[in-house]
Amino acid sequence: MVTELSPLAQRRLHTHHLADIAEKLAAGVRLDFDDGMRLYTTPDLGTLGLLANQSRERRWGDLTFFNRNLHINATNVCEATCIFCSFSRLKTGDANAYTMSLEEALGRVRELRGELITEVHVVNGLNPDLPWNYYLDLLRGIKAERADLHIKAFTAVEIHYFAEKYGKSYEQVLRELMAAGLGSLPGGGAEIFHPRARKKLCDDKVDAEGWLEVHRTAHELGLRSNCTMLFGSIETLEERVDHMLRLRALQDQTGGFQTFIPLRFHHENNKLERLREPTGFDSLRTYAVARLLLDNIDHIKAYWIMLGIELAQLSLSWGVDDLDGTVREERIYHMAGARTPQTLGRADLVQLIRDAGRVPVERDTLYHVVAEA
């Protein structure tokens, strides 16, 4: 019996044939693939939200996390040809291709000297023209500029690329980056693990096994990381559930993932313009299903930049407990047509969370409380 829900809500669980899943959740029994599919396909978004919210509140009550960070996308030159991407340019010299000099990249950190950001998030294209030292120098430079910043940098796709290009093992790559200041790995590049969808989306970048192996290695070296899923392009719901379960299986072994971040597909300026973008309905049910399936991952994060702040706020009732914070500069989604403002002030974000009846907590990358909200 799920006691925290009203009798009305419990009756609705029966009406929508979700009562057995609710009982599993209450008893701490792990959900399986079929449960995931039933949750995904339930017509009642509201009841799904109630279940996800219950799971969220059991973990975090009303606490809603955010952080203040700086995004640096140092280059968009990228050898990979992922068809959903609006950011990358194949070669240096292509129209709109850019690669920041170290001085330029560090200039972004310097500009924010006076702001209480606690993290810098660095994600780049797979640029064939950069030497290995570029990345090490970038991290060292950031640390020299702002020793207090946690550096969350390089997706598993980049780590894999570094290993291949510079002839190192994942472990070597990670150890060298850690010595230069790497603090954790972001969760990007996971896209969809299932080989059918992955072949269509991004055939020439690291496969599911490689992506997971990079994170396993990072976790074994003591790094925490995040994980993502690109949803709403050409994948099936089954492939989404499969994706989440692969992440859950690795997490069982390492416990190194902090946060799962579903990334909504944007269709402008890429090869999938013919596709509709996923709607709010799809975003909300994806957060909810993730919260319920990923019982071993602490946080579910909504990235308001791609969702719009209104839907991001509503997502706090569908399992989300973390809003990606006051991003300073973001190129990847804006090149794909995201129209949300690029920055949201801290006070605005705090207000947004309070207006949702939640309690804002400013965190650092590793979820320590940074300041009073």
Next chain:
Amino acid sequence: MNPKIRVACVGYTNAWPLTRHLDPELFAVEACVPSVAARRLGQGEADVGLVPVASLFDRGASWRVAPGWCIGSDGDVDSVLLVGEGPLEEWDEVVLDGESRTSVILAQILLRGPLGRPELPVRAVDAGTGAFHAQGRVGAVVIGDAARNLPARLTTRVDLGRVWKQWTGLPFVFAVWAGRPDLPREAIDGLRAAGARGMPDRALAPAAERDYLTRAIRYELDDRALMGLRRFVALGQAAGLLGPGDLSLYGPSPLAPKAVLPAELLTRAARGEPINAETAHALSVGAPTGELAAAADELRWLRAPAREVTWLPAGNLTLDNLAERAPALTAKKALAAILQLGVAEADTLARTEAALRTLKEQHGLSVTGVGPDDLHGMALAAAVSPEVALERLVSAGLDGFGGPPTRTGAVQRPTWQAMHRLAGRHGLRGPTTLTLGLGESRADRVEHLLALRSFQASELHAGRPGFTALSVWTALSGEPDRDDSAQAWLRTIALARLVLDNVAHITAWWPSVGLGAAQAALFAGADDLGPALLDDTALAAPGRSFLTDGEEVEHHIRVAGFTPVRRDLDWTTLVRVTAAPEGRYARA
């Protein structure tokens, strides 16, 4: 009564503003030197202590920092100095006075950094003997009262607070309140309150101390101080001078008690039982959003059992842009035009009549948009009675009554009521609105819904048609005290469904919040998305581009699991759109 919180704190001058007002009912205070305070905390003999920052990273320490106050500096601190007889460039060695490890680490970081003597050997000496050792080519770190009463021979005096500030631009934090992770909230609040009471007392200190306490010491543990603290920790750890670990403040608890779920009220409301004012207010304040939405959704299926969502293909236009906009609307297969009238002038009535004839006869559109204030205003401006004005509009073809969104409280206005009654007598129907973010309180919104319900009841009782729908708008003002966010909008939609038992439809007016949020509203009591084809930027908040065409609206309805239905002004003609348009790859 709970046992008192055991506090270990420093007896130094600079600590007393933080400690003198510690509530004796709550705290048992023991004064000691900083290193002892840290040790007591570490051994579990104290619950919280005013401890040197360096001790937070002692082996095994897993303390949290209390927000609010610290002992810090923002420039000259006077009491933490590097001293020597000759210039720093000529020193061969620095002795470190063991009394304050934080200051010693600061000195080492600064010697390696901005002071440019990274190679200088350092040696620890007994606490309080720094000034004694500073002779010849030996410099020393001196702190506290010793630093403020130096022998004249020590002519080199480098203020480490100043060097830190010049180097980093940040305050420096020497000591913080830190304690065991599960320190009760009342203790954390009590520490803050004591500091707040102690700050003004600095003015009462003896003259010699007053300047030190008000100028040299900076007590606020604010954003800048926290950044200085984090920088120091990171530099200290990178240099191997501080142990590993992360800085974490006390935060709110996830286990904060929740309001009691008004389960019985929700169940009764969901069954469609009439809701009194008390219940409406209780639900508005106390029902969690998901539960409130669930109850409203139950009722929605009772009131509107088909798995359908209506919308109105319509566009808005003004008397001035009508000629240009009307053909565009018909080209987009709009069924209706919504007039936006603005402030009435003498000829507004006549122009509206003419507009009605044009729109009806030449473009075949139904027309609405005249609201109670419009009618009253244009009658007054044309010096005719509202009855006459309305008769003229009706004979020119006016199909519905509505107007711009109303403020809460409008229902109580006699003019508002009189104009609606008048329209009702002519059989004109239309929606009414509840707009969030115009300065109303949550209670005002509930009262507005209750007043609308009463008015609707009296209209229906009198045999007049009443409102077709309630449309919930939000200004999304972004003002901190207005609570007009998407969440408030969703809750109000749910509440409207539960309270307004005599209004058939609840419209989720979405242009300000987006169609994604509107999909959520379809599970919170809304069964209608109102007019669309509203390609008028005035209706979208600045910086947003939520305006869209009918196809987008229908796509959003469809993927949320409903059949889109194109309706007219009063829901008499319904066109179900069962097939998705071809040529687009339709997904959720």
